[in-house]
Amino acid sequence: MKPERQLELWVKGESVHNDERGECCPDFSCCKPWLLAPEHERKTFLGADQRGDSKNERYKI
Incomplete structure (x- = not known):
């Protein structure tokens, strides 16, 4: 699976x-x-991912 597809599914809650x-x-x-x-x-x-922002600085998981 491409990472983009995995991310798309995750955003939808899957x-x-x-x-x-x-x-x-x-x-x-x-x-x-x-x-x-x-x-x-x-x-x-x-x-943030689509803009290419640094996820570590802009979005804390």
């Missing part, structure tokens, strides 16, 4: 572990569902 690349969702909710970030935080993360 946390999917990317087994092909060994990657968790940004909030690790694919492996620990109770960690799913609120919708507004997932959308903020997506916006």
Whole structure:
């Protein structure tokens, strides 16, 4: 799965572990569902990713 597709699903609330690349969702909710970030935080993360902002500085997980 492409990382962009994984991110798209995560923003919609469907946390999917990317087994092909060994990657968790940004909030690790694919492996620990109770960690799913609120919708507004997932959308903020997506916006930062699309703008190329540093996620570590702009969005704390």
